[in-house]
Amino acid sequence: MPRASADARPVALTGMMAAGKSTVAAHLGRLLRRPVVSTDAEVERRAGKPIARIFAEEGEPAFRALEREVLAGLAGPAVVDLGGGAFCDAETQARLLETATVVFLDVSAAEAARRLGGGEGRPLAKRWEELLAARLPLYRRAHHTLRVDGLAAEAVARRIAELLAAAPSAGSSASEVEREAGGAGEDSP
Ligand SMILES: Nc1ncnc2c1ncn2[C@@H]1O[C@H](COP(=O)(O)OP(=O)(O)OP(=O)(O)O)[C@@H](O)[C@H]1O
Ligand SMILES: O=C(O)C1=C[C@@H](O)[C@@H](O)[C@H](O)C1
Ligand SMILES: [Mg+2]
Incomplete structure (x- = not known):
C-alpha cells in the first residue's frame, strides 16, 4: 500500500493519562494549522x-x-x-505506525499524579502505575518519544513541530527524542 506523504500524514499523540495529549494537541494543531481530532471526545459524542x-x-x-x-x-x-489506551490495541497500533507519525508523551508517575488530582472523569486513573507497566513496551513502539516532565504544554508542542520539521518521514524509521527533567540527556534539535 502506498504510504501517505509526510505532510498529509496525521500526527498522533499517545501516552498515559495526564501525559498532556489533549492539551498539547490543541497547541500543536494551532502551531501546524491542522485540525485536531480527539478520540475521547469523538467516542463521547457517538455514545452521547x-x-x-x-x-x-x-x-x-x-x-x-x-x-x-x-x-x-x-x-x-x-x-x-x-x-491513553488506544495505541495499545494491536490493530490500531499497526495502522497508526504505518499511516501516521506517532509521538509518545512520556510523563513520570509523580508528575502525572500531580496533574490527575482525584482522577475525576478518568475511570482508570487509580490503575495508572499498573497500566504504565503493561503499556510501556507498546508506547515505546511510537516513532518518537518525548519526556515531558518540566516542559510546559506549549513547549512540548513546539518540540514536536521541530521534530516533524527535522524528520518529516519519521513514519518510515523509528527515531527518539528525549528530554530528561532538568535538561540532561537532551537529544532534540
Ligand atoms: N506540560 C504540562 N505541564 C503541566 N500541566 C500540564 C501539561 N500538560 C497538561 N497538563 C495538565 O495536566 C492535566 C491532564 O492533561 P491532559 O488532559 O491534556 O492529559 P491527557 O494525556 O489528554 O490525559 P487522558 O489520557 O486522561 O485524556 C490537565 O489539567 C492539563 O492542564
Ligand atoms: O489510559 C486509558 O486507558 C484512558 C485514557 C483516557 O484518554 C480515556 O481514553 C479513558 O479514560 C481511558
Ligand atoms: Mg486527553
Missing part, C-alpha cells in the same frame, strides 16, 4: 455520554470498541489526540 458513564454503564470493552471504530475512520493531516 461522558467516558466515565460509558465505562460504568457499558463497560470498558464497549468503550474500546467505539474507540477502534473512531480510529478506523481517521483520515487527513490531523493532529490526533489519542485516548
